Amino acid sequence: MVMVIPYTEDEIMVFFVEKSSVMDNTSVVPYNKTLLKRYQAHINVEWCNQAGSIKYLFKYIYKGHDRASVCFVPINQENQNKENIDEIKDYYSCRYISACEASWRIFSYDIHYRTPSVVRLPFHLPGQQQVIYESFDDLDDILDKLSVASSMFSEWFKCNQNYPEARTLTYVEFPTKFVWKADKRYWKPRKKGFSFGRIHAVSPSLGEAYYLRILLNKVKGPTTFAQIRTVNSVEYPTFRDACYACGLSDDDNEYVEAIVEASFTGTGYYLRSLFCTLLMSESMSRPEFVWETTWIYLSGDILYKQRIALKHLGLELNEEQVKNLTLFEIESFY
Known part of the structure; x- marks a missing residue:
């Protein structure tokens, strides 16, 4: 039925x-x-x-x-x-x-x-290019090869030295005017056709590689890694500092304000938990700046906890000791 x-x-x-x-x-x-x-x-x-x-x-x-x-x-x-x-x-x-x-x-x-043609553009930090070799190859022979130091990214530096036109292009724009010859491992001026360049994605957890990728989308015609880190004739020690100088990274003031605002009602334990959450989310571009600015709020109950633990109500700690104990408490959240 x-x-x-x-x-x-x-x-x-x-x-x-x-x-x-x-x-x-x-x-x-x-x-x-x-x-x-x-x-x-x-x-x-x-x-x-x-x-x-x-x-x-x-x-x-x-x-x-x-x-x-x-x-x-x-x-x-x-x-x-x-x-x-x-x-x-x-x-x-x-x-x-x-x-x-x-x-x-x-x-x-x-x-x-395939249309349009897309070229994948690899990049690497200084001295960290990939080297492909067979398991039976001799290590000394591999290091003596000229191709070991010749990557698509390093040859981009050399091409910027030899061609004035190349110095007007970013790394992403480079395939529109130049062609990579894989057999001879060098860039050659393009005579016909066109192609788009794409840099592979990088997680912020990789640190300097992430900030190098950001700079490669803006910097034109560098011939060395030092020139990529140079902003307004000032060479910065890291790519992250160069990103901050270019205005490509946030100043993290919103995270500082969030911790300060939470300190009005939250305990030291809650503030350390909040700071740990921000660290694990990898949303802060300069964690050490946020730490140096807000450590006084994060360590609000550290001295009290040490006095109770050691049963010494007159215990006094210097600034360095308080910071170390606060960092130890933050590390316990991981």
Whole structure:
């Protein structure tokens, strides 16, 4: 017995009663009322939000051409020894090309293409470029190779020295006017076509590499790492300081104000917990600046806790001792 009960404008509650079992909408194939009425056909509608569903839908696209396994088996005569059959030579992997694909290839149409062309631009900190070698290669021979110190990023410095036009471009804009020759490992002026450059993403947890990536989107024509860290003729010791001088990083004053405001009602334990949360979120560009500005609030109950722990109500601590104890308390949150 089937009972159909109107539920809403677009849904119908269907109950199947068979003997002692009752099934509701969870046992019905998903459908869409609008599509059923429009196309007058059975249409299964499902929401695919899993990786397995995507693989099922698109796996046939990446399986390549249709293939057929053909095995040629010789007829064994009565006086022929079966052990002499070479099964490897008797097996062939054949590809079947349909008439449509054969015509496409005959007329030399594009099988695949990429537009627009995008070049992935790697970068690295000084002396930290990747070196690829085989497991059996000698380490001394690897270090003596000229290609070890020749990366796409380091060759960008050399190209800025040799071409005045290159000094007007950032690292991201470089592929629009120059082409990277991977076989000879150098940049060459582009004669035709165009391409876009993209620097791979870097997590703020990597520190200096993160700030170097920020500068590479702004600095034009540097020939050394020192020039990347130079802002208004002042060379800064780190890339992070250079980002702050360029105004590319926040001054973290909003975090200082948040801790100061929380100190009006919050305890020292709560303030240290708040500071630890900011550290773990990696949202502060200069954590040491926030610490030096707010440590007096973060250590509000440190002296009291030490007096209670040591049972010495007249205990006095200097500034350095209070800071160290506060940092120890903050470290305990991790």
